[in-house]
Amino acid sequence: MPDADMVTGGDRPGQGAGRVVGSDRVLVVLKELAGHPAGVGLDELARVVGSPKPTVHRALRSLRRAGLAAQDARGHYLLGDEFLRLAFAHHETRPEHVRLQPVLETLAVRFGETTHYAVLDGREVVYRAKVDPPSGAARLTSTVGGRNPAHSTGVGKLLLAHRLTTPDAVAAWAAEAPLERRTARTRTTVAELRDELATIRERGYALDDEENETGVACLALPVYALSPSTPSGALSVSALTYRTPLATLVDAVDEVRGVLGRLGEGDAA
Known part of the structure; x- marks a missing residue:
């Protein structure tokens, strides 16, 4: 089950602590994307966040499904339009x-x-x-x-x-x-x-x-x-x-x- 693996970050699905680690990892990836407005490749992103490429890729896939991340023509990842829409809408209010x-x-x-x-x-x-x-x-x-x-x-x-x-x-x-x-x-x-x-x-x-x-x-x-x-x-x-x-x-x-x-x-x- 890919989604369960992404959420638990490689730990057994029933472990609560694993879920926290996995969720934190997704947030770390999201925050790192914010520092690369021109996009960042998977290899560099995995190196910076200190996680294996498959794990980072699963986090990116989850973020992309939510519209919070996107992939450009070069294959680089960056913040998605939905993230920007939410951020600016919140800021304006x-x-x-x-x-x-x-x-x-x-x-x-x-x-x-x-x-x-x-x-x-x-x-x-x-x-x-x-x-x-x-x-x-x-x-x-x-x-x-x-x-x-x-x-x-x-x-x-x-x-x-x-x-x-x-x-x-x-x-x-x-x-x-x-x-x-x-x-x-x-x-x-x-x-x-x-x-x-x-x-x-x-x-x-x-x-x-x-x-x-x-x-x-x-x-x-x-x-x-x-x-x-x-x-x-x-x-x-x-x-x-x-x-x-x-x-x-x-x-x-x-x-x-x-x-x-x-x-x-x-x-x-």
Whole structure:
């Protein structure tokens, strides 16, 4: 019985543990196909997943029957149209800010401060999600759907750093309109903004040191919800400085990265 053999992965059909191994093997093959958008041959696929070719072939046959894998004219295997249809249909009904909600909640509890998810819209950022800390009388006045200048916010500068990657691009963007001075610390010259964006690209995160609002500091990191190379938006931990100094947020940047990194694991669960 080929199907039973595929499910059990070579173990006796009555063994429950064998069924788990076989199912896991099919999923391993499926995940490996995702890393080969141009297709992959059976020999290479078997080598990468560490299973005999007949076993991998049976897994592929099962995936092809479900439309989750396909075979091209060269005999190479790749993700099937049904897999892509399911993935995109699911993604469209589950916006990135909804997927990010558990991360925002975790960080709000951890720091006792407000967390945001924002996207870039022209010269401004728009807040798509906000989670206030579970305790504390003082709260930020930001709102979902609210806007702030990109050049004076951590999330905005983070996203500008990925969009304006050359000195000429920064100068052209800055020349479109004056850079509003929101506080005494706001960077309002081309040179300041250029240097700041270069620093952000180098270290991988952005800071708002009371540049948008006096008494409020922010640590911002990129969120790659739609593409592995281009941020779809940015996450921030925005703190009242009398309660959580900016240095405290900077010291915890690796911890924040770790929590944000679990976004993909949660999607896969």
